[in-house]
Structure formats: C-alpha cells, structure tokens
Amino acid sequence: MPRSAQQSAAGATAPKTVAQKLQEERYPPFVRVTMRRWVKWYLDGTEAFWPFSDVAIRFLIAMWFLRSGLVKLNNWDGAVFLAANEYPVGWMDPVSAATTGLAIELIGPALLIAGFMTRPAAMTMAALTIVSQAVYIPTTSNLIAGAILIWYAFHGPGVISIDRAVAGGIKQSALPLARPAIVASEFARERLAPVIMAITRVWIAVSLLNHAQLIQPSVAVQTWLPTTIFAGFPGWLAVIFAGLFLTGFGAVIVSYTLFPLILAYMIIGAHPAVTLFPFLFLGIYEAKGAGFLSLDRAILAWLDKNILFDRAYADIPERWPHIVIVGAGFGGLAAVTKLKRLPVRITLIDKRNYHLFQPLLYQIATATLNPADIATPIRSMFKGDGNVRVIKGEVNAINPAARTVTFDQDCTLFYDRLVLATGATHSYFGRDEWRPYAPGLKTIEDAVAVRGEILNAFELAEAAGDPARVERLLTFVIVGAGPTGVELAGAIAELAKVSVAREFRMIDPASARIILVQSGPRILPSFPESLSQRATRTLENLGVEIRTNSRVTEIAEAQVRIGDDTVIETETVLWAAGVAASPAARWLGANDDRSGRVLVNDLMRVLDKDGKPIDDIFAIGDTAGSNAWNGD
Template identity: 55%
Template sequence: MHRHGAEGWDMADQDAATGLTRVVILGAGFGGLETARALSRTPVEVTLIDRHNYHLFQPLLYQVATAALSPGDIAWPIRSIFRRQRNVTVVMAEATRIDPAAKLVHAGDGLAFPYDALVLATGATHSYFGHDEWAPVAPGLKQIEDATDIRRRLLLAFERAEVTRDEAERRRLLTFVVVGGGPTGVELAGAMVELARNALAREFRQVDPAMARIVLIEAGPRILPTLPEELSRVALRSLERMGVQVLTGTRVTRCTADGVECGEERIGASTIVWAAGVVASPAGAWIGAERDRAGRIQVGPDLSVPGHPGIFAIGDIAAATDAKGRRVPGIAPAAKQMGRHVGTLLAARAAGRPEPGPFTYRHHGDLATIGRRSAVVALDSMRLTGLIGWWFWGLAHVWYLIGFRSRVVVSFEWLWSYLTYQRGARLITGREPPGGNATPVPGQDGGALVADPQAQNDNTRQAQRLWG
C-alpha cells in the first residue's frame, strides 16, 4: 500500500509484492544510464524505458552522417549494458502520457508502469523555430536514422553529379548547406569537406568531388558562441582554410528541396542539414510542469520538479542552473552529472541516509573539432588548438565510449582514416523505387525518391535560373 503525505513523498512507499521501491527512468541517454548505474547497490526496482533498444553516443553521430563511422560503432544494446545489474528491467516502449496523481507512466500497446520515483531523461529534438515544414528537406541530427539519412543524401548528391550533363545542376548538387554554427554544425561542415576532398578524391570520372561547396550559416555574430571568442576566431580561420564558406549574422528564412533562402539571397543546394536549435521533449507538458521557451522543465536545486513530489528531470529536458545561477549546458557531461546526482539522492532516501546537497555542476570544458588535425578546446584557463587540441578531443571522446571493444574499434577507424584518408562506411542505404532519374520531392520525409522526369526538368530549370 502506498503512503503519500501532504509534505511530499516517502521512500517507504513500496511494491506490495516485492517490498522494493519502484523507480522508473524515461530515456536511456547519458543521464538515464547514469541514474540507473547510481542505483546499482540500492534495494529498489528500476524500470528503464526507451523507445529504442540501444544507447546512442550522440557526440559522434555526425561521423556516421559523414561516413567516418558505422552506427554500430557508437551505439550499444541497453540490455547488454545492464546485463549484470539485476535490479534494472529494460523495457522498449514509447511513453505517451504520465498520470502524476495515479503515479503511472502510460506507453504504447496499453502498457502502464507504476512508480514511486520518476526520472524524466527524455532529451530534446530539433527546433525549426516555428517552421516544422522545413524538417523533410533540412533534417537534424539526433538519431541514427537522421545520420544514415544525411549520409545517403550526401553520397547520392555525388552520384547524381557524376551522371548529370547540366553544369548548373551539377553545381547545385555539389553544394551542401549546414544551418547552425554550434559544435555540431562546425564539426559537420569540416567532416563534409574531408569526405569530399579526401575520401572521394580520384574516384569519380566526370566530376571532381573537391569542387564541392560547403556553406555554414550562423544567425549569430560568430560560430561556437559558447567558447571563448579567440577560439571562435581560430575555428573560423580553420574552416575557411579548409574551404568552408562561413556566413555569420545570416538568418535562414526558407528551406526547400532546391536550397535555402537568407532574406533576398538564395543558395541552391542538394543537401541541407539543420543544426540550429533544439526543443525539449513533451514530457514536461504531460505533467503540467513550468517550462521555459525551449520546453525545458524548471527544476529545483535537487533537480526535482516543483509541485510534483517524486518526479525529477535531468539532461536536455531540465532547465537547471549552477551555483552561480548560470544555465547548465545541454551536453553529455552535464547530463551524466545530473543523473549521478539524482541516482545518489534516491539511493540515500532508500537507505535512510542523509541526502546530498543541491546539485552542483562542474564544467570540465568546451571542445569542438574542425577537421583533420584541427580542434579547439577550452579547459578553465587552458586553451588548446591545432593538432594538440585534436588529439585531446579524440582521447576525450574515446574515453566516454562504452566498452573496450567500442574504444578499440573507433580508435582503429580514426587511425585508418588518418593514414589512408579513406572512410569505410560509405553506404547508400534506404529503399528507392525502381527506375532512373530519381529526384528528391519536397515535403516527403527523408527526401524520398520518385522516378519523375518532369520534377527533374523543373529542378534543372530552377538551377539554371539560380546559377545563370
């Protein structure tokens, strides 16, 4: 029988059948995994729910999109991760509703999960700032499906450029636009250049991949705005030296299958990647929590949700602040620290020990790689750039990978790419209907292909108008 007092919730609430407190964690990202791990030696029943059966290392997702790594290199089965932690039950399901009064999480297929403590770690998705109609032609990069879709678009553009006879259309096909100058956008742009000029060099006969035009568009005054200004300048110079066209202070006003519009200027492009913003998952709306403009839940000092006893929010869905009142960034180390804090707090309550104090975020630094042998790193008072920064960036990311095998595989892939300039994951996947002259159709998810000669003629005429 559950006991809920007016002052909040009591960790003595227990499942009548097992005598154990029930902790439900929504989301198996960095924060969710860390929460479950922190409860490994605690007499509680943990139910970890995720719509996928794998944990994804999102910081390296852009390397899947640019054919440097395969999905299996940066994703691990959740059940495998917790195979030795007997108090964790993994459920593959998609949560659809939360009933705080009944303390139930509802999911598809009529599933319902009772809880005594609920941890929301459902993350965030792409934000198009009110223009969700751009999503089919300008995919973001949050899931494996996004990465393989972008990889397909990139590689197909070169294949189509090889066979087209129209020079204007070829230029459009070899133009790639990245919207957003944060770490994801910068890393994507640099990786696209290396794919075109190194990995694909000398492999085509009718087109030179090195002629590809990479455009990075940032609405703010500088790229990498969270890094010190001097490092932003270093990154800008590195990108420009590689051949990336960087447009700062430029706002995208429209995205179509043929390119982007920035006010009166139009850039014809075959591929657009959106890296300009995120919005939190709807879990905050499900419980009626107070949220900020990006949908993140306003949390208390211990990461609990005010007005909802027993519910916590961590990671990208939480609008948390540090001891100095600064917003905790939406990065993997922050999510892991939040998860560890909530897990430790729940473990203390279950054991009747004193609870930890308010959540304290420790920022270990900011870093971004620009390309081969180039990165920028800000560590407190230390600044690293160039080759040293690149080595530090690589070691840091390998360290955070799960499992010895993944660390070895990713390290070997990077070493092989460094020595040979090759990329071993250049697969064009995804079903296409039979027939020639397939061309992207605006408004279809994933840039689906149809055999439509008229559409191709229309695209060619449009490219001729754009390029003259």
C-alpha cells in the same frame, strides 16, 4: 489479463511512502551510506592508479631484461661462454641457448613496454627467469619478476597498451578466430588471473612462514621461495603477514604496510640484495586485490548481497522503492548508474532498445562509422545489475496523482520516484515545412538518410552534365553552427577534399562548396570565444565558407534564402540549428521554457504550474531547464 494489470503487478504496488519503505530496511541508512562510501573508496581507490602503475611495472621489468640483453650483445663471446659453462641448458647447445636468451631479452621488453602481444611476451620472459633460476644463480629478483610475468601472461596489460586498444576492433572483425581469442583473453583476465594471484599469495605466505622458521622446507624448495624479501622482519611480524596473505585479507592495507617496511629494512641494510621487484608486486596486489578464494572477496560479496544491494530481481523485497527512469540517453544512463547501488528497484524505459552515442552521429552521416559503432544495447549494459529492469516502450502519458507512467498507449507502471530523461528533438522554429528539404541529425535513421543525401549528391553530379546542376549538387549548406553543425561541415569538407577526391571522373569533389550558416556573430556560441576562433580557422583551412550573422529565412526545393537578398542554389541542406525538448512538460502539465524544457529546481525536481517542486518527479538532461548551474 490486460497489459496494464500485468505491468502493475510487476511494478511497485504498495501504497507505502518511500520513507516508510526505507525504514523497514534491516540496516539503517547511516550504515548503508557509510558502508557504500567505504566500499566505493576502496574499489575506486585501488583501481584509480592501475593504468599508470601497470605501465610503470611493465617498463621497469622490461628495462631489467633489456639491460641484461644489452650486456650480452656487447660481449657476445662472454655470453656464449656463460651459456656453455655457467648455466648450460641440457637440451640446447650454448650458441642456441645464448641466442634464444638474447632474443627474449631484446624483443620481450619492447613488446612488454608497448603492451603488444603482452601475454606471449610475458610468458616467454617468465620461462627465461625460471630457466635462469633453475640452472644459473637463484635470486629473489628472478622469482618475483617471474611471478609478476606469469600473472601478466594471464591478466594481460592495462588499458594503456596496444593489446587493449585493438581488442575491441579485433573482437568485431571478421578475422577467423578473432572473437574467440579475445573472449579467451577476457576470460583469462577475469577468471584465471585471480587464481594466479591466489597461488602467488600462498607462495608468499609459505616464504614468510619459512622466514619465521615455522616451517623448514628442503634447500631445493627454498631456492624457489622469495624468502629474502622479508629479511630483517621479526618472526611474529612475518607470521602476521603470512596469515594475511594466506587468507587474502586486507590486500590494500597489506600492500601499503609492507611497502615502507620492506623499504625500511632495505635502507638499514638487512637485505642481501636491494631489488625493486617486491614493490612492483605490491603495486599489483594493491590494485588487483587478493584474488580467488580470499577473505576480501568474500567480504565484498557479503556486503554486496546484504548491504550494497546486489540482488536478483526476483529476490528484491517489495519494500524497496520503485524508480522509473524514462530515456536511456546520457542522462538516463547516468541516473541508473548512480542509483543502482541503492536499495531500490529500477525500471528503465526507452523507446529504442539501444543507447545512442549522439556526438558521433555526424560520423555516420559522413560514412566514417557504421550505425552499430555508436549504438549499444541497453539491456546488455545492465545484465549484471539484478535490480535494474529494462523495458522497450514509448512513454505517452504520466499521471502524477496516481503515480503512473503509461507507455505503448496501454501499459501502465506505478512508480515511487520518476526520472524523466527523454532528451530533445529538432525544432524548425515553427517552420515545419522546411523539414523535408533540411533533414536534421538526431537519430541513426536521420544519420543514414543524411549519409544517403550527401553521397548521392556526388553521384548525381558525376552524371548530371549540366554545369549549373553540378554546382547546385556540389553545394552543401549546413544551418546552425553549434557542435553538430561544425562537426558536420568539417566532416563533409574532409569527405569531399580527401576521402572521395580521386573517385570521380567528370567532377572534382574537392571543388564542393560547404557553407555553414549561423544566425549569431560567431560559431560555437556556447563555447569560449578562443575555441570559436580556432574552429573557424580550422574549418576555413578545410575550405568551409562560414557565414555568421546570417539568418535563414526560407528553405525550398533546391534553394536556401539568407536574409532578404541572398539565395544559395543547393540540393543538400542539413539542419543543425534548433532543438525542442521532449513533450515531458506536456505529459505533466508542468511549466516549460521557450524550447519546451521542463522547469526544474536546483535538485532537478520538476516544478508544477505554481512553481512548487513535485516531490516524486525529476527531470534531467536535455529535457530539463535548470538555472542551478551557470556553467562556471
């Protein structure tokens, strides 16, 4: 079978229009759109405050422990007396018990607040609350704080924590057991913490039923139930909430309803002791949901499968429109992310099998990062999205009449909608003969080559001997002062003046000249003037020479000419000036602008030669030329 036929079979071959296909969908668009909006609101809303509420919860629990620790520290004899007489721990002598308790109460809070070794800290603090509940005065605060800490011991802290900040680096590191440890902690967060939440739910439901006197556990069991949280609640209300907790239904609504209710009963004095902990628990319940074996999860899973369209690729009905997205840069990825929740089949084609985070290319070029740090495999990004298929292939033609995309010369895909997000490449403004002397920075290969050039210049200078050659080698010219040029100039200056400053013996790397050439009157012309001025000051403090209103007129081996008369002797010229859009306009035979960008209307629909929008084809990102948004 020819490759084109194989691809055709895999693509959407039905001749029906997108509108016809959508009409065949079981649920009308209104239901789908409304449902999706609700679910999105529900999921986003619950997670939105979590980074901050997590910090607040950890802080408040830590303060509770710390206060108790400080009281013990101020009255050590009293602490030992209590450990001996009030809450003796059978297997420890009083001084050891008091010392252990004090250590946990002082060190645990610091770790919990910083989010550093949070899991062991939380587990140890939870153990202390359990011991305290078992052998000292049982309190609801102990119980709820203990439950929250046990949950933290499995879930770990939120993103504002040292643990989360270093996890990525540790996972990639060569430290023994580092990767398994991080994988285990991710497993605990994703799989085990929901189970802990389910157990906690049932425990709270039992307390509510106990409060409603529908069950009568023994006094010993009641010591372990946080029943007093619900002091004041009429029996019928307790039964309703017990049902909601048992089934795990409506976690968000339950949290928002219980919060004012408990507060109100506390204010009117129905509670034996006022405590913050129920509210902290509700903060977690609202953000993280009802967990394992809950109605909430079952409903979301059903919605996902039936209305939100989370299906395996093989199960996708033929009637779902086929959207082909070319390019997995920022534009292409954003398009897939937005579209993948619709009843569509998406094919994402890129000539590379990784997404490149271009803004950090300059850090590869200056040896601060490694290529793998800024390249993410595209396939792995969408491994959980059944309706997204990733193809590594280079698109070389489009046939709008037949609605086909051709890639790798002879493979063809049919599309219902086509999104072009193929980015841009360097442009030497028609002076392609400069390319060998002035490499640009657009790909990993470019960045590695530029890194080689920069580092090699220092190496050659160390060995050169001839002062004129040394000066040439230690002169770096960057053409173009947009973000790339500015970042590159700053990074080379830092490299020369800080990173390698003491590594050479015959040359002084700090004496390197870094010259940033800009044809316009200021650097960073697309940014506000105040930012240009700040960037100018920062670069000048780093020793970068900035030449504005200077147009490069010639680049040859070992020299750059600026204007008519200025010649700079240099062996390293880096190009950060012009960009040209991908050939998308040529593939389509559509209109383009001066930089080759496909002209689009304000819905990003490509315009044909007559300026009319082509219904099925969109262009986005660097390859699209749009006047719809003026930057305000």
